[in-house]
Amino acid sequence: MDVHLRALRYFEAVAEELHFTRAAERLFVSQPAMSKQVRRLEQDLRLTLFERDGQRTALTAAGQALLPHIQTLLRNWDEAQRAAGDAAADEASTLRVGMQTSVGRGLLPEITKRFKQRRPGWRINLTQVSWDDPTCGLGDGAVDVAVLWFPLPDLDGLRCHVIAAEQTVLAVSTIHRLAGRRQVSLADLIDEPFVALPEEAGTLRDHWLATAHRDGRPPVIGAVARSADEAFEAVANCQGVVLVAEGNAAIYQREGIVTIDVTGLPPNELALAWRAGVGSTAVVDFVEAAIERSD
Numbered sequence: 001m002d003v004h005l006r007a008l009r010y011f012e013a014v015a016e017e018l019h020f021t022r023a024a025e026r027l028f029v030s031q032p033a034m035s036k037q038v039r040r041l042e043q044d045l046r047l048t049l050f051e052r053d054g055q056r057t058a059l060t061a062a063g064q065a066l067l068p069h070i071q072t073l074l075r076n077w078d079e080a081q082r083a084a085g086d087a088a089a090d091e092a093s094t095l096r097v098g099m100q101t102s103v104g105r106g107l108l109p110e111i112t113k114r115f116k117q118r119r120p121g122w123r124i125n126l127t128q129v130s131w132d133d134p135t136c137g138l139g140d141g142a143v144d145v146a147v148l149w150f151p152l153p154d155l156d157g158l159r160c161h162v163i164a165a166e167q168t169v170l171a172v173s174t175i176h177r178l179a180g181r182r183q184v185s186l187a188d189l190i191d192e193p194f195v196a197l198p199e200e201a202g203t204l205r206d207h208w209l210a211t212a213h214r215d216g217r218p219p220v221i222g223a224v225a226r227s228a229d230e231a232f233e234a235v236a237n238c239q240g241v242v243l244v245a246e247g248n249a250a251i252y253q254r255e256g257i258v259t260i261d262v263t264g265l266p267p268n269e270l271a272l273a274w275r276a277g278v279g280s281t282a283v284v285d286f287v288e289a290a291i292e293r294s295d
Helices: 005-017 020-026 030-043 061-092 107-118 203-208 228-236 247-251 281-294
Strands: 049-051 057-059 094-099 123-128 145-149 158-166 168-173 183-185 195-196 220-224 242-245 257-265 266-274
Touching: 005 020, 005 030, 005 057, 005 061, 057 195, 107 158, 107 281, 123 228, 145 168, 145 281, 158 281, 168 228, 168 247, 195 228, 195 242, 203 220, 203 242, 228 242, 228 257, 242 247, 266 281
Parallel strands: 094 123, 094 145, 183 257, 195 220
Antiparallel strands: 049 057, 145 266, 158 266, 168 242, 168 257
């Protein structure tokens, strides 16, 4: 019988939280996905691991007996992966950082400077990843750490540290009907064609279309873009408008496009993301360098 590590991590989280929703939030997954994996584990083991009565979740005797062994197994596996990651990273002296848009804001130079104080001689390899991959290279191990906008992808054991929070602006062509406005609300944009991320981008596509703030009205899609450059090219060619974080609007300034403040939307959060227990301790040094910068 083969049992996936993901199912074991889900079991551990629920066993420690004794609450499916809190356990799902802890691992950045949906509560239904968490419940499905735990039920499958119970079926595979032919055991009932939790007592559920709608009001509370408790471990059965079988679940209590299994938990310490699963915790030990997962810690040993994480240590084994970390040791292998350390060996590979030390051999190359390179940390791979994935991005889906230019970062700017002086963030990466500051973090890199602090990181190299911890690891002299190391190099930062920046990799541009298409929006087709919502994990920005973390899912298949192409990068060690990624710079991602919230909401984060549904990836087992993902951890994050927010490095910026910015207001939303609207990018439009200079000949667009709204180009002279200083401020708009989402209600002004309900029928506007939008430039969308590809469907593979998942919840991030919905975020930049402000789907949750449209009172159930679906967005009008004028074009699909797989990178920031494609998105701004589509805007310049009047194929649609696009929501963007204020800092990114400054990075991608170009002729033929203007930006307008948007009211009524929450701030956008930019974060470093990495997979806990996977990769090298160099990732920890990079994250701690980011935390030092923000302190």
